[in-house]
Amino acid sequence: MLRVAGSLKSGKVNATELTKALQRNGQPTELGKAIIEYGKVYKTKHQLRYISDEIYARQILEQLNKGKARHTLCRHIFYGKKGKLYQTYIDGMEEQLTVLSIVTNAIIYWNTLYLERVIDQMRVEGFDCSEEKINKLSPLLFEHINFVGKYSFRYDPSLENGHLRPLNTD
Incomplete structure (x- = not known):
């Protein structure tokens, strides 16, 4: 995953090529599965912080309300x-x-x-x-x-x- 990040940052691979490399025949490759699992770690950390930190949850709610107000307008x-x-x-x-x-x-x-x-x-x-x-x-x-x-x-x-x-x- 570090190589993927480095390749993206240095421009040796573009996002389209990477997306193709992360799946074959509609199924994730091993690298794709690793990135999915890594994403789940951050999602879990976010969810735990959201339910345990009232200020953080309120900030997210305020941003959601701003988005909703813009969509209503x-x-x-x-x-x-x-x-x-x-x-x-x-x-x-x-x-x-x-x-x-x-x-x-x-x-x-x-x-x-x-x-x-x-x-x-x-x-x-x-x-x-x-x-x-x-x-x-x-x-x-x-x-x-x-x-x-x-x-x-x-x-x-x-x-x-x-x-x-x-x-x-x-």
Whole structure:
């Protein structure tokens, strides 16, 4: 296994060649079996740490929740055809996913800008905006976004040079 790792790192073998060498006729070779067993050791160590270390488990849960929140936002953006891709893989799927990613990132960016502005305003007004509270905020919220309906793309010169719209405090 050390030779395999060294060969990969030095570039003497690429991942595709290695994958072929780890199995024959759909069955793992002896080297493939060894790597599988080695992986089981790390999986077991992870599982033991997960059940015995509450902080570690909480960190994993927080990351899972962030991933779930992003997927929920994407499902709301990609609401047509129940959020399923109907293009053939090469022809249209990549384009659909790229556009979904661009729109998702634009929403996250917009929300981040305005969350920062809200926090600044709340601090000016004397609210407690400790780092602990701020760390619980997420730019993945979307309840304020109208995904279906009419949109206005009128040019507003007052928004030039990085100026933002006034905060909606209603």
